[in-house]
Amino acid sequence: MHDPQTMPRPPRPTPVPSVQRNQLVLPVPERPAHEALAEARGWLDGIHERMMAAEDEVLHQDMHSLHLGLLTLRRRWSEEDWKSFCTDTARKHPLRSFVHQCPFTRRAFERPRGYAGDAALIDYLYMDRAADELHAGREVYRYMHQQPSAVSVRERRELLARALDATAERVPQNARILSVACGHLREAESSAAVRERRVQELIAFDQDPLSLAEISHHQPLDVVRPHCGSVRALLAGKATFADLDFVYSAGLYDYLSASVATRLTGLLFGMLRSGGRLLVANFARFPPETGYMEAFMDWWLTYREEDEMRALLGEVPLEQLDSVRLFRDSQDNVIYLELTRR
Ligand SMILES: C[S@@+](CC[C@H](N)C(=O)[O-])C[C@H]1O[C@@H](n2cnc3c(N)ncnc32)[C@H](O)[C@@H]1O
Numbered sequence: 001m002h003d004p005q006t007m008p009r010p011p012r013p014t015p016v017p018s019v020q021r022n023q024l025v026l027p028v029p030e031r032p033a034h035e036a037l038a039e040a041r042g043w044l045d046g047i048h049e050r051m052m053a054a055e056d057e058v059l060h061q062d063m064h065s066l067h068l069g070l071l072t073l074r075r076r077w078s079e080e081d082w083k084s085f086c087t088d089t090a091r092k093h094p095l096r097s098f099v100h101q102c103p104f105t106r107r108a109f110e111r112p113r114g115y116a117g118d119a120a121l122i123d124y125l126y127m128d129r130a131a132d133e134l135h136a137g138r139e140v141y142r143y144m145h146q147q148p149s150a151v152s153v154r155e156r157r158e159l160l161a162r163a164l165d166a167t168a169e170r171v172p173q174n175a176r177i178l179s180v181a182c183g184h185l186r187e188a189e190s191s192a193a194v195r196e197r198r199v200q201e202l203i204a205f206d207q208d209p210l211s212l213a214e215i216s217h218h219q220p221l222d223v224v225r226p227h228c229g230s231v232r233a234l235l236a237g238k239a240t241f242a243d244l245d246f247v248y249s250a251g252l253y254d255y256l257s258a259s260v261a262t263r264l265t266g267l268l269f270g271m272l273r274s275g276g277r278l279l280v281a282n283f284a285r286f287p288p289e290t291g292y293m294e295a296f297m298d299w300w301l302t303y304r305e306e307d308e309m310r311a312l313l314g315e316v317p318l319e320q321l322d323s324v325r326l327f328r329d330s331q332d333n334v335i336y337l338e339l340t341r342r
Contacts, residue, residue: 037085037089040073040085040089041089041093043069044089044090044093044095045093047062047065047066047069047095048093048094048095048098050062051063051095051098051136052098056135056139059136059139059140059143060139060142060143063139063140063143063144064143066095066292067147067288067289067291067292068288069291070090070291070292070295071286071288071290071291071292072291073085073291074286074290074291074294082294085295086294086295086298090295090296091295091296091298095296096296098136098140099140099296100296101133101134101136101137101140102133102137102140102141102144103124103129103132103133103137103141104121104124104125104141104144104145105140105141105144105296105297107120107121107124108121108293108297108298108299109296109297109298109299111298113208113210116255116298116299116300117251117254117255117299117301118183118208118211119183119184119206119208119211119214120184120211122153122183122184122186122251123184123186124141124145125145125150125153125154126153126154126157126186128145129141130142130145144289147287147288147289148287148288148289148331148333149283149287149288149289149331149333151330151331151333152283152287152329152331152333152334153251155329155330155331155334156250156251156281156329156334157186157187157190157250158187158190159329159336160187160248160250160279161187161188161189161190161191163246163248163277163279164177164187164188164191164193164194164199164202164246165191165192165193167193167199167245167246167277168193168198168199169193170245170275171245172198173198173200174200174245175193175198175199175200175201175245175246176199176200176201176203176243176244176245177199177201177202177203177244177245177246177247177248178202178203178205178241178244178246178247178248178268178271179202179203179204179205179248179249180205180231180234180247180248180249180252180264180268181205181206181207181231181249181250181251181252182204182205182206182211182215183206183208183211183251184211184214184215184218185202185204185215185218185219185224187250188202188204188215188219188224189218189219194219194220194223194224195220197220197222197223199223200223201223201225202223202224202225203225203227203241204219204224204225204226204227205227205229205234205239206226206227206228206229207228207229207230207231208228209228212226212227212228227239231252231256231260231264234264234267235260235263235264235267240271241271242271242273243271243273244271244272244273244276245272245273245275245276245277246276246277246278246279247268247269247271247272247276247277247278247279248278248279248280248281249264249268249279249280249281250280250281251281252280253280253281253282253302253304253312254282254283254301254302254303255301255302256302257302258308258311258312261312262311262312262313262314262315263315265278265280265312265313265314265315265316265337265339266314266315266316266317267315268280269316269317269320269321269339269341272341273341274341274342275322275340275341276340276341277338277339277340277341278337278338278339278340278341279336279337279338279339280312280336280337281334281335281336282302282303282304282309282334282335282337283301283303283304283333283334283335284303284304284305284328284332284333284334284335285303285304285305286303287331287333290303304335305335306326306335309326309335309337310324310326310337312337313339316339319342320341320342321339321340321341321342322340322341322342323338323339323340324337324338324339325337325338325339326338
């Protein structure tokens with residue numbers, strides 16, 4: 001249940017302007033409701049004070065209140081008001097430095113590789129590095145590590161590892177696989193088929209040479225072939241692949257516009273050979289961490305529901321489509337779209 005002491009009251013709804021004979025009567029007060037913002041700031045002050053003094057368990061409770069409260073504000077405010085709250089209030093509040101003691105939160109915000117959601121950030125969810133941190137950073141990180149989205153990211157890795165193994169069973173010895181935006185390709189580390197070299201080729205495609213270098217340290221390079229390239233290069237036909245048995249992409253579509261995602265889906269489907277499978281993952285709206293991610297991590301994803309995932313079929317030739325499957329993970333957070341080619 002929501003604790004009234006720790007939840008900000010919802011902002012007042014912005015009055016709807018009324019039009020009288022060509023005359024626009026502006027609502028008063030102009031958005032965003034000043035008092036609502038002041039109230040939200042006061043609420044952050046309270047959480048910050050308690051967190052500074054908190055024991056581990058209390059700190060987790062305050063993180064919980066923070067997540068719930070931010071999600072509530074995000075739902076109730078207009079997109080514009082929410083964005084200005086994130087930039088003008090949350091990010092300037094001393095609570096930001098406090099939660100940035102968590103290396104996962106801080107890395108998302110700082111973007112040391114120049115883009116959001118790099119593979120080293122996702123490693124904070126795959127691995128547990130809590131032991132390396134001091135008190136507050138450790139507890140904020142621990143909290144984040146246990147959240148439903150983090151569980152979904154780990155589950156996604158396992159699902160992909162099983163899909164690699166299943167492809168090797170379906171196409172013994174000859175399977176050719178492409179991972180688009182592979183990051184550190186951590187799923188391959190849990191795949192017996194890759195470890196035992198029962199796939200012919202796993203092309204690890206990513207724009208980030210640092211991520212590909214990390215793969216080279218962990219994977220058998222006679223099977224895993226790093227390939228540096230961007231979605232833009234794929235769409236422009238500068239990087240092309242064909243005759244693949246399995247193509248997948250996780251942690252990429254969450255950053256793509258509908259038009260780019262639709263074009264990419266059509267293109268990747270066209271790289272499959274008969275019987276081949278395309279699997280793409282996307283976060284559904286809205287995981288409970290969304291408000292915290294946007295306000296304190298500056299991490300904005302494109303969330304999609306089932307109908308938006310289905311719309312990605314827009315450039316897939318339907319006569320070549322054997323099956324379409326949509327399913328969610330155990331947390332209801334990630335939607336998977338799976339296509340098989342005739
Ligand atoms: C969130 S990570 C996901 C990594 C991995 N697939 C996983 O599930 O753990 C996103 C990856 O997408 C890559 N990426 C983002 N935009 C890209 C683009 N336009 N072209 C190629 N790779 C891209 C990044 O370099 C990063 O490694």
